[in-house]
Amino acid sequence: MSKGLPKRSENYSEWYNEIVKRADLAENSAVRGCMVIKPYGYAIWEKMQRALDDMFKASGHVNAYFPLFVPKSFLEKEEEHAEGFAKECAVITHYRLKANPDGKGLVVDPNAKLEEELIVRPTSETVIWNTYKGWIQSWRDLPILINQWANVVRWEMRTRIFLRTAEFLWQEGHTAHATKQEAIEETNKILEIYAEFAEKWMSMPVIQGVKTASERFAGAEDTLCIEALMQDGKALQSGTSHFLGQNFAKSFDVKFTNKEGQLEYAWATSWGVSTRLMGALIMAHSDDNGLVLPPKLAPIQVVIVPIYKGEEDLAKITEAVNPVFEALKAKGISVKYDDDDKQRSGWKFAEYELKGVPVRLGLGMRDLENGTVEVARRDTLTKESKPLAGIADYVESLLDEIQENIYDKALKFREENTFTVDTWDDFKAQVEKGGFILAHWDGTAETEEAIKNETKATIRCIPFNSAEEAGKCVYSGKDSAKRVVFAKAY
RNA sequence: CGGGAUGUAGCGCAGCCUGGUAGCGCGUUCGCUUGGGGUGCGAAAGGUCGUGAGUUCAAAUCUCGCCAUCCCGACCA
Numbered sequence: 140m141s142k143g144l145p146k147r148s149e150n151y152s153e154w155y156n157e158i159v160k161r162a163d164l165a166e167n168s169a170v171r172g173c174m175v176i177k178p179y180g181y182a183i184w185e186k187m188q189r190a191l192d193d194m195f196k197a198s199g200h201v202n203a204y205f206p207l208f209v210p211k212s213f214l215e216k217e218e219e220h221a222e223g224f225a226k227e228c229a230v231i232t233h234y235r236l237k238a239n240p241d242g243k244g245l246v247v248d249p250n251a252k253l254e255e256e257l258i259v260r261p262t263s264e265t266v267i268w269n270t271y272k273g274w275i276q277s278w279r280d281l282p283i284l285i286n287q288w289a290n291v292v293r294w295e296m297r298t299r300i301f302l303r304t305a306e307f308l309w310q311e312g313h314t315a316h317a318t319k320q321e322a323i324e325e326t327n328k329i330l331e332i333y334a335e336f337a338e339k340w341m342s343m344p345v346i347q348g349v350k351t352a353s354e355r356f357a358g359a360e361d362t363l364c365i366e367a368l369m370q371d372g373k374a375l376q377s378g379t380s381h382f383l384g385q386n387f388a389k390s391f392d393v394k395f396t397n398k399e400g401q402l403e404y405a406w407a408t409s410w411g412v413s414t415r416l417m418g419a420l421i422m423a424h425s426d427d428n429g430l431v432l433p434p435k436l437a438p439i440q441v442v443i444v445p446i447y448k449g450e451e452d453l454a455k456i457t458e459a460v461n462p463v464f465e466a467l468k469a470k471g472i473s474v475k476y477d478d479d480d481k482q483r484s485g486w487k488f489a490e491y492e493l494k495g496v497p498v499r500l501g502l503g504m505r506d507l508e509n510g511t512v513e514v515a516r517r518d519t520l521t522k523e524s525k526p527l528a529g530i531a532d533y534v535e536s537l538l539d540e541i542q543e544n545i546y547d548k549a550l551k552f553r554e555e556n557t558f559t560v561d562t563w564d565d566f567k568a569q570v571e572k573g574g575f576i577l578a579h580w581d582g583t584a585e586t587e588e589a590i591k592n593e594t595k596a597t598i599r600c601i602p603f604n605s606a607e608e609a610g611k612c613v614y615s616g617k618d619s620a621k622r623v624v625f626a627k628a629y
Numbered sequence: 630c631g632g633g634a635u636g637u638a639g640c641g642c643a644g645c646c647u648g649g650u651a652g653c654g655c656g657u658u659c660g661c662u663u664g665g666g667g668u669g670c671g672a673a674a675g676g677u678c679g680u681g682a683g684u685u686c687a688a689a690u691c692u693c694g695c696c697a698u699c700c701c702g703a704c705c706a
Contacts, residue, residue: 143667171698226704262706296630296704303705356706376706415706446665485666492666503665513665629706 144493146427151371152299158421159300162430162494165417172298172305179494180417182438184308187416188288190340190435191310194332200284200312205266207290208257213265216390220264223357227293229259229305259292264358264383264409267313268391275315275395275405282325283315301418302375302629309413315405317397319384322406326382329410330363333378341416342433342546343367343423344553345377346575346624348600353584356409360384366599366624368553369422372573374599374626377419383407418629423549424518430495431517433545434538441467441474441534442496446484446503453478456502459527463500463512466531472538492517497541498534502527518545559622566613566625570594575626577605579619581612590614590625599624 144161145153159165164180167173176184192202208231215221235251238244260266267285274280292306312329316322330347337345345365355362359381367377388394388404397403424431434440443464445456460476467474475496477487484501491499501513501522512530515522518541525533556574560566569576580586580598590613591597601623612619 291706293705295706297700307706309706379706411706413706444665448664483664483666483668485664485668487667488665489667501665505665 144427144429147370154427155418155422156300158425158430158493164421164430165300167300170305172295174300174304174306176308176414179438183420183432183436184414184417186436186438187336187340188310191332191336191412192286192288194336195286195310195312198328198332200286200314202287203285204287204289205263205270207260209260209263209266211256211258213269214258216265217358217386220358220386220390224261224293227295228261229292229294231257231259260289261291261293262409262411263287263289263291263311264313264387264407265391268387268393268407271313271315271405272391272393275393277395278317278397280395281315281317281405282321284312284325285314286310286312299418299629301414301421303415307414309411311411312409314408315388315393316408317395317403317406319406322384322408323382325408326361326363326380326410329380329408330365330378333365333380333410333412336412337365337367337377337419338546340433340435341420341423342435342542342549343377343419344546344550346600346602347604348602348624350379350600351584351587351598351623353587354598356381358383358386359409360386364600366575366626367419367423368556368575368626369419369629370425370552371422372556372627374575374624374628375415375419375422376599376628377416378410378412380410381408383409424545425495428520429493431545432495432497434497434542437495437497438473439475439491439494439496440472440538441498441500442487442491443474443476443500443502444484444487444491445476445478446501452504453480455507456504459507460502463527463530467534470531470535472531472535488515492520498537500530500534516541518548560613561610563613566590566596567594570596570625570627573627575599575624577622578613578625579610579621580623580625581615581617581619583615586612586614596625596627599626599628 144157147154162179163177165174165176168175214224232253233247233251234253235248236245237248239246271283274283288310290306290308295303295305298304314325316325334345334347337343345367347365350362350364356379361382363380364376365378367375369375385404385406387407393405394402395405420436421430443460445453445460447453447456457478464474464476495517497517499515501515506512510527511524512527513522514525557577558569558574559577560569566576566578587598605622607620608622610619611617
């Protein structure tokens with residue numbers, strides 16, 4: 140492993156790729172467009188899963204599992220949905236191989252052609268609504284609040300590890316409701332959960348809003364989203380929550396008898412976040428020394444590195460470390476004591492920085508004499524000497540402080556990189572420089588399309604929190620009641 | 630699917646133009662050294678040169694085909 144990471148300022152995407160590789164998060168696999176998530180990266184994903192899963196459960200959702208394969212006829216049923224996903228589907232046509240009659244290896248057995256092709260799920264609405272048909276007869280069967288943790292496949296032309304891979308891991312929630320109002324509330328509730336997760340756990344501020352028609356999920360009536368700003372000034376869609384109306388219920392004929400005794404189609408939502416959040420986490424906080432992890436998602440929150448010469452010294456240091464180690468563990472802090480003699484302390488410092496461990500405690504003979512310990516913060520790269528007595532309490536509060544500081548830093552970055560723009564020239568100039576752009580838009584798909592073609596900037600969302608403000612569309616000059624968020628996006 | 634490039638040791642690359650013993654850096658292994666920010670020195674191991682054919686006394690090197698990967702477009706969580 141060579142030293143030094145590429146600089147963010149010089150080559151952002153190379154910096155990103157190198158962090159993913161060098162921090163041991165993931166690597167490209169032998170299969171094009173697919174990644175191997177390595178133990179350290181997967182540990183972060185598991186922490187994300189745990190936090191989200193707890194929130195889903197706390198809001199009344201339960202987990203289930205639906206099949207990987209979708210019959211082609213299912214996918215066809217909802218027209219817009221089918222059209223939206225058709226171009227990126229992996230298709231299974233055969234179910235058997237056989238020995239190659241012309242030599243070595245295996246060939247597809249032409250006699251094993253499937254009657255109907257199976258699609259590897261790009262998302263599960265169709266399979267699930269086909270199933271819900273059997274589960275829903277009465278208003279008493281509703282709501283159904285189900286989530287599943289799964290992998291999906293979308294055959295992307297160009298992939299980037301975590302941000303856009305052919306196969307990725309995610310959770311997909313699929314709910315069914317008796318009323319439109321309830322489904323809309325569900326869609327909103329989930330977006331709140333996503334925003335809370337992004338901000339409280341990932342320390343990543345997000346803008347909540349609604350997608351324009353052209354950016355909407357295929358088959359949805361409305362798509363809500365959280366959008367985050369990455370350090371290179373590009374936006375990243377980090378989670379979506381869809382109000383599906385009765386579209387899928389109609390396509391799969393899911394009707395129930397309401398309290399008035401009338402047959403009605405069920406109302407639906409779906410929502411998801413994926414391993415793309417790993418990419419968001421990396422790009423939101425990390426620096427030229429490597430990964431920076433918010434303590435709540437760090438697999439190792441505190442690492443203790445002994446600085447010693449010879450086994451005797453190490454034994455003494457270990458003796459002093461043990462009560463600290465136990466005290467931290469007792470507080471529920473994940474702590475690692477790295478007394479591995481195979482690497483030197485200097486190497487370890489660099490390594491744990493690269494991996495984003497929030498707090499490092501360094502303990503040497505000098506500390507033992509003075510009753511001190513060196514506390515190093517990953518977020519600020521600062522070091523301070525602290526009394527060893529009571530260090531666990533200090534570290535506990537320090538972790539909270541780091542969690543907040545990372546958020547504050549990201550928020551400050553976003554504020555400094557959010558621009559209010561009123562003229563087309565300013566708009567074009569600002570798109571080049573990056574960041575979120577708040578501008579007026581006349582509400583038409585034509586204008587949206589034209590802006591995208593001319594600048595590559597898209598409408599990330601129509602934000603919930605922005606004030607009503609009469610203005611003129613930055614492109615067409617027509618009337619507009621509200622600013623929307625533009626940016627170049629991943 | 631269009632345009633461009635690249636395939637040589639685990640990783641990053643040189644060698645190819647001008648055919649003739651396959652090389653460098655990092656990493657790995659071993660020994661000593663060092664140990665509060667990626668120690669230093671020495672030795673060693675490791676390669677069907679993407680693949681198939683052709684030209685030639687001789688091919689990593691020249692010619693043609695194929696495969697794979699990366700970049701730039703169109704498409705996208």
